[in-house]
Structures are given as structure tokens and as C-alpha cells.
Amino acid sequence: MRTTEYLLATQKESPAEAEIISHKLMIRAGLVRKLASGLYTWLPSGLRVLNKVAAIVRDEMNKAGAIEISMPVVQPADLWQESGRWEEYGPELLRIKDRHERDFVLGPTHEEVITALIKNEVSSYKHLPLNLYQIQTKFRDEVRPRFGIMRSREFVMKDAYSFHLGDESLEQTYQRMHQAYCNIFERIGLEYRPVIADSGSIGGAVSHEFHVLADSGEDDIAFSDASDYAANVELAEAICTDARPGATQALEKVATPDAKTIESVAEQLKVNQTKCVKTLIVKADEESEYDFVAIVLRGDHQLNDIKAVKHPLVASPFQMADEQAVEKTLGCKFGSIGPVGLDLPILVDRSAATCADFICGANEDDFHYVGANWERDVSDFEVVDLRKVIAGDASPDGKGTLQIRKGIEVGHIFQLGDKYSKAMGCGVLDESGKHQILKMGCYGIGVTRIVAAAIEQNHDDYGIKWPQAIAPFEVAIIPMNMHKSHRIMETALKLYADFIAENVEVLFDDRKERPGVMFNDMELIGIPHSIVIGERNLDNNQVEYKNRLTGEKTLINIDEVLAFVTNQ
């Protein structure tokens, strides 16, 4: 490809709204352009990358025994009514009407369509298991599209759905997909982690997310420094094996004027925050006889509301209590609440439960207790895992300690069970001629998101540093002053022809531009290899090779260029 016949579309400045580096670079490098909120046009360079990612995904899916199909973007509403998601899904599901006033949706995912398909097409256990996938555009009407392609409304996703007669078969395919996903991210060349995930509202027992590690990620991932254990922080178990020391102090009420936070309490009493516990009041489940539930955490720990909401006493969805309502019931403000003498169900985090001689609110404004102890001063409470894990915690699998990194979710696999197949009556006849509802798995990869995630993980001050496997071009030819020098033009044209003949994806910068402009553009776009042709080196029958990833520069003989680059 010649730059003069191409839509390079690089820019010096990025739009003001671009927040994260991948968004800025995707605009500047001419990969995408925004059409409207959350909607992007893919320019030639961007599409090349996207297609490469898709090709790797497709290849690994095929190898793992999945079969490609393509389903419609527009889906009839009655399928969604059948599965119950017409009501469940909420405003993220874009609903449209056709000319006959019939309801349709723009597909955010395809469980309904595929389940309806299999229900009609497969009627015998002999045809199972089956794993079908597509790489296709999805639409989710996100509340707040942001970070460019990272969270857009329209995006490309690979979604696979597997069907099984029993859990064992489902488990096998699930493991196979897990491995295929690892292969995909290895091949693309990204630092990633499969993490144990919350299966959320979709239900089902087992679920893993695949995260690309990058500081701009929206999720916190906890992983062991000594084993394969990795989990979303929302889910990572906080274990606490410490035994609680015996009480040595008497309970004593002290004045703590205006101390409304753990920091100020710790400061006023000149103790470490770990000596304090904090008591949070949350709304109780409607079935409960209480309005509120008290949650006690060690002073330096944070509540994990995903864990809390799983407790039967806690209202779902999770809601913090209103301070005025609490003051009315308990007679003091948030900052002075404590478990001692508290007439509410008390859930104590495992770590807080091992505190002795601790400090807590006295349920009286501007007063705290010191020397409080479980059992002796608070008799009725339940110990639960409630806090967010922090770096340095012991790994739940008993090996090593946890580290926390930010991750970008690029894949998610679920064992769905029979949620959709049951709702839609999708089953087959088994060996004994009995109708059986199928088990399903579903496996998603955000293809467009991978492009952004790859940039988040691979860039420098000059621009994108594509992993070789997904770079828009493999090599750039950068001639110096070609339009004034016959020798240079001849060399450039010859190299260009050689690369094309060898099927090397080459971008030949034949613009009448200054060298600096070309260097900057090629580095911005992130082409892994460059060949710089200049008069100086041509005298020795040489050109300069530059590696975008390592920054390495070497002089090589013209005759060896092709072999040199293809060997890299």
C-alpha cells in the first residue's frame, strides 16, 4: 500500500473528550472516527487491526471445535418475551418497531436466537454436543458510553453458545473454550489473566472473565503471586486465619468531638486505624423484622457490597441507609455508631471479628468506646466475609499473597445451565427416548475492545506499539527525499515490489513529506518494522532498519532486507 493511495488520516491533536490513551491514539493514528456517542467508523488502519484480531479468534475457535454461523442484528421481540428478558433487560436493550408496528430489538447478545434455532434444528442427543459461534456487531444502549471504543454502544463481539445433554459435557466444552481463550490472548501477544468471576444475574455456577492487565482498566483483579489464583476483587475471598487475642482492657467511653470518620477517630485517640472498627448501616431485606442491618469492618478495610448483598438479611439491590432515618432510629449520626448495645442484626467481617480491645462508636454523638471486645461486650453477631481484599492479603487458595492490578474485561465465559433452554423449551430426546432440556454454555470476546486494550498495554510517547500479530502493516518503507533522488526512488520501488511479492504487508510512504513527518506518522501508527532509505547509506548499498518495539536500529545490505524483515 502506498500512503498516497491510502487514507492515513493521522492527526496531531486528539479531541478534547478523549480521556484514556487508547482513545486518543486511535483517533490520532487514524483508526477510528466518532459518528455519534458510542458509535464509531473504522478507518482502513483500524479495520486492518480489527480483522486481524477477528482472524485469530476465528482460527482458535475453529480449532477448538466451534462452528461459525451468523445471526441477525435485528431480532423479534417475542423471542425476548419468551425468555423473560424483554422485561428484565432494561433500557440498555434498544427496542425498535418496524413499519407494521411490530416490536424488535437490536441484539445486545444472541442467547434467544440461538436457543430458538437449536430448538428447531436439533432433536436428538446424537447431534450433541454442539458449539456455534459468530463474530458480529452488537448493540447495547449504554447509559454512558465512554473511553472511545472501550465502552461504545455498537461493538464487535465473538459470541459462542454450546449445547449439551449433561453437565459433564458442558464442563468439557467450557474447559476447551477456556483453553482456546488463553491461546487467543497468547497469540495476540497480550498480558492477560483468566479470573474467577461473578456470574451475576445470568446465573449458573461457573464463570471466568479474561482481563487484559492495564492501569486504565475498569475492574480490579486480585491474583496470587505464587499460584494461578486470580479473581475479580468483587469476588475474591478475604480469608483471615488469625486467632482473636483475649481481652485485656475494660470497656470505656471516651469523648471524640467531631470525629466522624475512622481517620479522625484514629488521629484523636492516637492509634492505628486497624485498632478501630467501623459500623455501616445498610437497608435490610424486606422480609426482615428490622429496617436496617449493621455491618462491622476493621477501620482500614472497605465494604464489598457484592458480598454483602448475598447475605439473606441484606436488601437486594444493595442500599446504604439514609442518615436521617438512622439518626431517628439509633439516636446518633453515622460516625458514632458501634456494635456495643446496638439493637440491629450485626454482621461482622472476618478480620474485624479477630480484633480485640478495639475502638468503636458508642451510639452517642461525639463518643466512642475503647477497649471493646467481642463476646464480652457484644454477644449477638454473625461473622461473614464482607470486605474487599487488599494487596498483601493471603491468597484464598493458601498459596502466596494477593496483588491487585487493574484489568480490562475482554472475555467472559459462563456455564449457563438451563436458564434459556428451559424458558424456551429447548431439548432433545435422549437414548431412552425421553425429552431432556439442554444445558448451555456461552462464551464472549469483545473483539473491538481487544483493539483498545492492546493499545492501553502497548504504547509510548510516540504512539502505538502494536504486537506483531495484529499490527495494521508489518513493515513501513520510509524514503528520504525520494522526489529529488532517482536512486532512492528506485530502491524504494524495488523493496516495495519485493515485499508485495512475498506477501509482506507493507506501507510505502511515497508522500512528498519531510522525513520528520513520515517518521512521526509511522511511529504513531505503530508499524513494527521500518526501512529508512537515505543517500548516505545507499552509497554503501545499505538501508537502515528500525524496530518499533525495541527501538533498535541497524544498517543492513539492500539485498538482505527481505530476509532480515521476514526473520524478525
Added chain:
RNA sequence: CGGUGAGUGGCGCAGCUUGGUAGCGCACUUGGUUUGGGUCCAAGGGGUCGUAGGUUCAAAUCCUAUCUCACCGACCA
């Protein structure tokens, strides 16, 4: 949905308080200059000032409504 802010040429912005010829940088076109890291000089082209209504002799500027977008939060997986 709540809070905050912004809509002026393709991109980034000034002008608005105090109404009076729409401006700057980048990009683009032409000529010259320069040529191993975003040269310099000169001359050009391009804008219903988000939209609608109002006030006024006169509105980018003041008033009202409305739309869109962004950021923070909530929500969502």
C-alpha cells in the same frame, strides 16, 4: 436519572462580562524555501456561531425554550 460544564471552519481554542466588519493555532490549496525527526516565508479556500423563538436600529454576545455532547456519580456486565 442526579450533579457539573461545553456547543464558534476538519481538530484545538479565543471572542460573550460591556450587543456594532467573526478571529487565532493546527490541518487544507498555491508559489517559493528547506530536506535523517512534525522547516520557514507569502498568498488563498473554508464557518447557518447547536436549533427555535424573543428583546433591539443592530445578537456569537442579552432573555426564554429546546437539542446535542462531555466529565463526575448512580445504574449496568
